[in-house]
Amino acid sequence: MSNRSTRALDLFDISHTYGDVRAVDQLSLHVDEGEVICLLGPSGCGKSTVLRLAAGLEVLQHGRVAMQERLVADGALGQSLPPELRGVGLVFQDFALFPHLTVARNVAFGLARLDAGARTARIEEVLDQVDMRDYADAYPHALSGGQQQRIALARALAPQPAVLLLDEPFSGLDARLREQIRDDTLHVLKRSRTATLMVTHDPEEAMFMADRIYLMQSGRVVQSGSPDAIYHRPVSPFVARFFTATNDLAGIVVAGAVQSPLGVLPAPGHAEGAAVQILIRPESIHLVAPGGGDGTSRIVPALVEEVRFLGNSKLLVVRLASGENRSLTLRVRHAGRHLPELGSQILLQLDPADALIFPESREGSDQYRRASTEIPDLSAG
C-alpha cells in the first residue's frame, strides 16, 4: 500500500460490561495521525468507557487495542499495557491539574525522561503553543477556567503522545469562552498533528472539531463519517434527530416519490407502496416573498403562531393555512433579519432534496404526526 497515513489508534471489536450493563458493544474505530476524531452520543451511551479502554484506565474485557500498530491490550489474552506505557495524553473535564505545582511543573510532569535543559525547552515550547508562557510560575488556582484548560492541554501534549484522549474537555467552561477555547484547541491540535480522540455529547462541538465523527447509541457506533456526511445523510431518524429537532411527517411511496404537505418528495431506494417517515429540519423550510420561490417545489401558506428570537436566527411555530393539512404545525428556523409578526400569513417552501426519508418504524401510524419534540432551546451552547 502506498501513500498510507499512519495509524495512531485502533480499537478492534471492543466490548465492556459493568455488572449487567453492556456499556460498549462490539465497537471498532481508528484514528490516523493528524486526525481529530469525535466520539459523540447521548449521556450514558458508553463514550467515556471507550476512552478509558483506549487509555488503559479500564481493563479490556473483549477485543483489542493497538497504538501506532502495536498491540497494547488484548481482551482474549488478558493482556493490557498500563496507561503510562501507552503513550497517551489525557485531558478530562475537570482538567485535574496538580494544585500544589506551578504551571511549569504541571507541564513537566510527563517529561521526567528528558534532561533538565531539554525539559525546560519543551515546557517553553508547549506553553508557547497554548499562549501561556507568561504564566509558567503561576499556580492553577490563580488561573481562569480557560487558562486551566490550556495548561491541561499543554501538559498532555508535552510528552508528544501518540494519541491524545479528551473527555468532554470544554464542558466545564461557560458558553462564550467555550467557543474561543475550542477554536484555539483545534489550532493547537492541527498544528502539532496530534492524533486526537475526543468525547463529547454536544453535536455542534463535534461538527466543529472533528475530521470524522463516530456517533454512538447504546454502546454501539450507529454511524461514522465526516460531519457533513453524518449531518446531511443520516442513516436513521435517531442520527438525524441527534443534531436538530425535526418536523416528523409520514407518507406512502407512489411512483418513487411521496406526497407531503410541503410538496412531492423524491424517495429513491424506497419500495413502491412503502410507508415512510419524513423528517424535515426547521432550517430546511424557507420563507419566500409573495411571487417568490425558486419554482422547484410547492409554496405553502402558513400562519405564524409563535416566534422565538435566537439572536442570529428565529424559530417560528407555524400552522399550515390551506389544503387538507391546514391543522399541521411545523417548526421553521428563519435566518433573515425580518421578524414575521404573530398571526401573520407567510409563505413556505421546502427544497425536496432536504427532506430526510426513512422506512416507517413499526409503531406510530398517524398520517401526519406533530413535530417530534418540544421546541428545543436552540440558543444553548
Ligand code: ADP
Ligand atoms: P457516556 O460517557 O456516554 O456518558 P459511560 O461510558 O460513562 O457513558 O457509561 C456507559 C454506561 O455504563 C452507563 O449506563 C453508565 O451508567 C455505566 N457505567 C459507567 N461507568 C460505570 C462504573 N464504573 N460502574 C458501573 N456502571 C458504569
